[in-house]
Amino acid sequence: MRRSPLLLGLPLVGILLAGALKLYMSWAESQPVTLRQDLPQLEAALADSHWVSPGLAPANSTRRALYMVSFRSCPWCVAYEKAEFPSLQKAGIDTRVILLARRDQNGQPRSNPAERATVAQLWRTRDWGLYERWTAIPADAWAGSGQVPPSAEIDPARRDAVEASRAAVDRLSGLLKSNGVELHYPALIYHAADGRWRAFIGYDEKAARVIRADLGVG
Numbered sequence: 001m002r003r004s005p006l007l008l009g010l011p012l013v014g015i016l017l018a019g020a021l022k023l024y025m026s027w028a029e030s031q032p033v034t035l036r037q038d039l040p041q042l043e044a045a046l047a048d049s050h051w052v053s054p055g056l057a058p059a060n061s062t063r064r065a066l067y068m069v070s071f072r073s074c075p076w077c078v079a080y081e082k083a084e085f086p087s088l089q090k091a092g093i094d095t096r097v098i099l100l101a102r103r104d105q106n107g108q109p110r111s112n113p114a115e116r117a118t119v120a121q122l123w124r125t126r127d128w129g130l131y132e133r134w135t136a137i138p139a140d141a142w143a144g145s146g147q148v149p150p151s152a153e154i155d156p157a158r159r160d161a162v163e164a165s166r167a168a169v170d171r172l173s174g175l176l177k178s179n180g181v182e183l184h185y186p187a188l189i190y191h192a193a194d195g196r197w198r199a200f201i202g203y204d205e206k207a208a209r210v211i212r213a214d215l216g217v218g
Contacts, residue, residue, distance in 0.1 A: 030206035032188075032214065035179045035197040042175045042197065046189065049098045049168040050123045052131045057094035062191040065094040066215065069169055069187035071102050072115055073139040077186040080203040081135070084212075091217040097131060098172070100165040113153055114143035120158035121149035123165050190215060 035042065046067055047060075057064040066088060070077035085095050101111035101119040111119075118134055121127070133147055142148065152158035173183040181187075181199050188200045192214035200207045212218075 030204050030210065032198040032200040032207060032210055033179065033181050035176075035181075035189075035199055037178045038175050039197055042172075042189075045168065045171045045175055046096075046098075049172065050126055050165070051096035051098045052122055052126050052128050053094045053096040054089060054128050055094065056089060056092050064092055064215070065096055066188060066190040066211070067096045067098060069098045069100075069172060069183065069189070070185055071100055071111070072118075072134065072142075074185045076203040078135075080186050080188070080208070083203075083205075084208050087212070088215070088217060091215075093215055093217060098165075098168065099131075100169045101162055103166060112143065113151060114148045115139075116152045116162050117149045117158065118142070119165050120152040120155075120161040123161040124158070 043062060046062065049067075051067060053065075068077065068080065070081075081095075081097075088095055099119050099122055101116040104110060118130070122131060130149070134142060137145060150158065152162050169183070172187070172189075176183050176187065176189075176199060179199070181201060184201050186201075186203065188211065190198055190211065192198050193216040194214075196214075198211075198214055200211060
């Protein structure tokens, strides 16, 4: 019995649809998310987050700025910074880094005393030079570098600064979640040239190109 040409073509249609879906999913995963909820609260949370930056844009402006939420040993944060910060900074984009020393998890430490001391100092002083010195050497070599700021283990003010950095990231996490975005690292948040607030989680070369275009960087 001869099969209908329509039935014979169904497997091919299925293959084409599956391929198209795969391409779409790949494209969607590389697209920053446009944030639409709680934008005044988001702007306030970013302003209060004690970010550090090279100072390429006015501190009270979110235009021409990209915020990166990070912790020191985050591999994808380091990769994004090395690949993208130079071209962004050359174009006048203020790269604003929001750092935290992560809380322990299931009784296991996820930061060390040197990292907590440095996060506390950055929260208190917003010293870009200190950040550059910290990130210029391997994370595990910092403790023995002779450049670690005073301890945050015994100084209540510095200990409070570490907790404030964590609370700031918690606040940002909640605001991103209201926009359907789960905060992981790096979390990249920026005000696009067309006025939209956008966010992307992780490091993806395709997304990095989109971010540059959104910020007007050629």
